[in-house]
Amino acid sequence: MKKQTEDMKLSKIMSKMLRHKPEESGLKLDITDGSCTVEHLLQIIQSLPGWSGVKQTDIERIVRNSDKQRFEIHNGRIRARYGHSYQKIEYTPGNPPDVLYHGTNKQALPFIMADGLDPVGRQYVHLSESTNFAALAGSRRGELVMLKVNTIKAREEGIAFYYAGHEVWLAEWIPWELCSIDDEESNSGEVNT
Incomplete structure (x- = not known):
């Protein structure tokens, strides 16, 4: 149960950073698709109090297990697929x-x-x-x-x-x-x- 609770908290942090308030944490997202490198996201999360032990595999697990498939990783980059409130992401x-x-x-x-x-x-x-x-x-x-x-x-x-x-x-x-x-x-x- 503890792992599920930690995963839920990590998912909320990722949502806040990738969907709503990237600037609050210093995360820089690509203006066209809202993506950043997984490595950059990991560094920002690890800099938060209590989250220094997070690994890339933890982020990948959150992406894989998200019930609404909010995130995607492609070619070393991560982004929220939808739900953005901070900027308008362009879609085809x-x-x-x-x-x-x-x-x-x-x-x-x-x-x-x-x-x-x-x-x-x-x-x-x-x-x-x-x-x-x-x-x-x-x-x-x-x-x-x-x-x-x-x-x-x-x-x-x-x-x-x-x-x-x-x-x-x-x-x-x-x-x-x-x-x-x-x-x-x-x-x-x-x-x-």
Whole structure:
């Protein structure tokens, strides 16, 4: 259990550095893709009080075991795939499946119905190819409401989708009219639309 707790703490440190506040720790990220060398990240983490014993294998384990596959390592460089709040990472537009999912909660639903799906403090709206992956995010803050996004109509309206890897797709905004509630995957069929 201690190893899981340490891994969770290390994952949160990595998220803060790679997704939200790299400058606070002195981490320098590439402005185009938000990456840095694994070695540079390791040095910064090792400089933190209580983290001098972290090894590259620990970082690699966090990347490999992340339930949401937040990070990726490629050619000695590491980056967060999505979820950035500090700068806008550029992605190449892609063609997603006809339906993508977004997990949210019952309290957020009225705001989404009024304003559409918007990034709320992040750079992009996160969507998923599967309900399982979307439910991980949506159920964290209350009763799960699963939304389906019609990407065919969205693309016809000029909305771009970007593939971030491991089932995750991103968009800058999705109007409510292109969403529907998936009653089968939501915690309650009593959601009013």
